[in-house]
Amino acid sequence: MHRCFTGCVFSRSSEILDSINRTKVQERRNDFHPKLDSYILTENIQNPWFRRTAYRNILTYAASSAKLRPMSDIIKRFGASTIDYIRRMGVMGLFLFKAVLFMGIPPLKLGRFFKQIRFIGMQSVVVILLTGAFSGMVLGFQGFYSLSRFGSDAFLGPMVGLALIKELGPVISALMVTGRAGSAIAAEIGIMRMSEQIDALELMGLNPYRYLVVPNLLAAMISLPLLTAIFDVVGIFGGYLIGGKLLGVGAGTYFGEMASYVEMTDIMEGIYKSFSFGIIIAWVCCFKGYYAGIFTGFGSEGVSRATTQAVVLSSVLILVWDYFMTSILF
Amino acid sequence: MIQIDNLLKSFDGHEVFKGISLEIPKGLVLALIGRSGCGKSVLLKHVAGLIKPEKGRVVVNGKEMGTARGKALVALRDRLGFLFQGGALFDSMNVFENVAFPLKEKTRLSHQLIQARVLKELENVGLSGSEYKYPSQISGGMVKRAALARSLVGDPEIMLIDEPTTGLDPVTGQSIIQLIDSCHQRLHFTGIIVTHEISRVSPIVDRIAMLHEGVIWVEGTPSEFFSSKDPAVRAFLGDT
Numbered sequence: 001m002h003r004c005f006t007g008c009v010f011s012r013s014s015e016i017l018d019s020i021n022r023t024k025v026q027e028r029r030n031d032f033h034p035k036l037d038s039y040i041l042t043e044n045i046q047n048p049w050f051r052r053t054a055y056r057n058i059l060t061y062a063a064s065s066a067k068l069r070p071m072s073d074i075i076k077r078f079g080a081s082t083i084d085y086i087r088r089m090g091v092m093g094l095f096l097f098k099a100v101l102f103m104g105i106p107p108l109k110l111g112r113f114f115k116q117i118r119f120i121g122m123q124s125v126v127v128i129l130l131t132g133a134f135s136g137m138v139l140g141f142q143g144f145y146s147l148s149r150f151g152s153d154a155f156l157g158p159m160v161g162l163a164l165i166k167e168l169g170p171v172i173s174a175l176m177v178t179g180r181a182g183s184a185i186a187a188e189i190g191i192m193r194m195s196e197q198i199d200a201l202e203l204m205g206l207n208p209y210r211y212l213v214v215p216n217l218l219a220a221m222i223s224l225p226l227l228t229a230i231f232d233v234v235g236i237f238g239g240y241l242i243g244g245k246l247l248g249v250g251a252g253t254y255f256g257e258m259a260s261y262v263e264m265t266d267i268m269e270g271i272y273k274s275f276s277f278g279i280i281i282a283w284v285c286c287f288k289g290y291y292a293g294i295f296t297g298f299g300s301e302g303v304s305r306a307t308t309q310a311v312v313l314s315s316v317l318i319l320v321w322d323y324f325m326t327s328i329l330f
Numbered sequence: 331m332i333q334i335d336n337l338l339k340s341f342d343g344h345e346v347f348k349g350i351s352l353e354i355p356k357g358l359v360l361a362l363i364g365r366s367g368c369g370k371s372v373l374l375k376h377v378a379g380l381i382k383p384e385k386g387r388v389v390v391n392g393k394e395m396g397t398a399r400g401k402a403l404v405a406l407r408d409r410l411g412f413l414f415q416g417g418a419l420f421d422s423m424n425v426f427e428n429v430a431f432p433l434k435e436k437t438r439l440s441h442q443l444i445q446a447r448v449l450k451e452l453e454n455v456g457l458s459g460s461e462y463k464y465p466s467q468i469s470g471g472m473v474k475r476a477a478l479a480r481s482l483v484g485d486p487e488i489m490l491i492d493e494p495t496t497g498l499d500p501v502t503g504q505s506i507i508q509l510i511d512s513c514h515q516r517l518h519f520t521g522i523i524v525t526h527e528i529s530r531v532s533p534i535v536d537r538i539a540m541l542h543e544g545v546i547w548v549e550g551t552p553s554e555f556f557s558s559k560d561p562a563v564r565a566f567l568g569d570t
Binding site: 191192195196197199200202203204205206 | 375378380403404405407408410412414416418419420421431432435436484
């Protein structure tokens with residue numbers, strides 16, 4: 001698609017060439033370059049003769065061709081897509097508001113809540129153990145070599161501890177849960193939407209938010225801080241395994257310095273972050289699944305798109321929100 | 331019982347309903363027919379309150395569905411059963427759990443009573459012995475039967491049935507139709523059956539309405555319908 005200075009859009013570059021051919025620009029065109037559709041328009045824009053001739057011809061072409069779209073049409077389309085985007089954001093905000101509202105109104109669907117605790121929390125433990133251990137071990141290596149350059153390898157414990165507790169623990173845990181549980185939540189709710197199971201719930205007089213969204217939201221809010229705590233502990237021991245056992249930083253130095261430098265406010269910062277990440281994961285993944293078919297297209301393709309969008313948007317929001325939380329809590 | 335007044339609806343600028351008016355008295359069953367994509371299922375979802383009308387109104391049991399909210403809407407839906415085209419069974423639950431679900435969630439019946447009622451309902455639809463199978467483990471006809479059992483377990487006053495025989499072989503399709511008829515004889519519900527197979531459904535319905543070009547094109551008894559000289563009706567019946 002090429003946009004040109006006359007305020008019209010050509011649907012194909014060949015149409016540009018057709019138009020230009022009819023204005024006898026061909027001879028001039030050969031002087032510049034052999035493959036020149038958009039080049040002609042951009043390079044010759046300053047040429048008054050070209051501009052006059054092309055403008056006149058394009059107007060004639062615009063009148064005769066339905067494929068040309070006037071600038072007002074483009075503005076309308078841009079405006080419509082902007083309004084649509086803002087509307088979706090509004091729907092997303094409203095979705096969270098409703099979920100929080102129904103969270104406060106009993107009865108809570110306990111069976112579903114415990115099922116989701118098991119799914120989001122317990123079944124993520126192995127992944128968290130693995131990622132936590134290796135993150136801590138990598139930090140142990142990197143931290144030791146960086147700190148030993150300044151003769152400060154005794155501070156390996158606080159470095160690993162603070163990095164994990166304040167930043168890496170909450171963020172990596174959240175990203176892992178997004179990939180493992182968030183995608184499954186979006187897919188499950190998306191398939192329920194596509195196969196009219198959510199409509200069936202509504203027609204039974206049951207509130208889909210109460211059944212599908214609230215248990216996920218609560219389970220994620222509870223599970224994420226706990227998973228982060230596991231990640232932190234395993235990561236700290238992973239760092240000790242490398243720094244303490246392999247590279248010779250003593251256990252007393254590693255844990256002693258950590259106890260001196262890591263404060264309760266640091267731990268709380270990590271907890272607050274992981275709590276808010278839990279909300280983001282459940283909110284985005286439930287929303288994407290719930291509105292699959294409305295915002296992401298129909299059928300299996302719609303569900304797959306909803307799932308992809310859920311993971312991508314959750315991950316991006318986690319990192320963006322992490323920045324803002326760090327700025328506030330720092 | 332069900333009253334639709336001058337209903338207008340459009341999707342993405344395409345006018346689906348251009349003023350639909352229809353009335354179904356209590357206890358009668360109406361077959362809603364029309365070409366594919368003419369909006370039959372959309373009309374059914376308007377009656378169920380799943381889609382809000384742009385203009386006009388849908389009145390069920392004297393209450394307007396389009397404006398009902400919260401508890402009023404739940405109360406209206408408690409009297410309503412909906413058989414979805416694809417069944418819409420919860421795929422993570424077995425047949426028993428699916429049929430028991432509305433009773434568990436909406437009533438305070440004891441476990442024993444729920445079990446007895448569900449087993450009775452499954453027996454009525456010929457699904458005894460398949461209680462613990464999952465939707466993915468049973469045939470299309472059995473899914474329809476299970477979905478019918480689920481929609482009937484609450485003794486609805488109104489049944490909305492979306493293409494009950496689509497995708498089924500003639501014998502299974504016929505058995506589903508007979509099942510709906512026997513349920514109607516037992517429960518005396520007011521119903522709308524959306525269908526393409528009018529010749530098969532006509533014996534069990536009281537009236538037939540044809541949706542065509544966004545309006546109710548013709549409406550009458552089955553005998554009036556089959557004797558109609560209207561070109562659209564004749565074309566639908568394959569007499570072109």
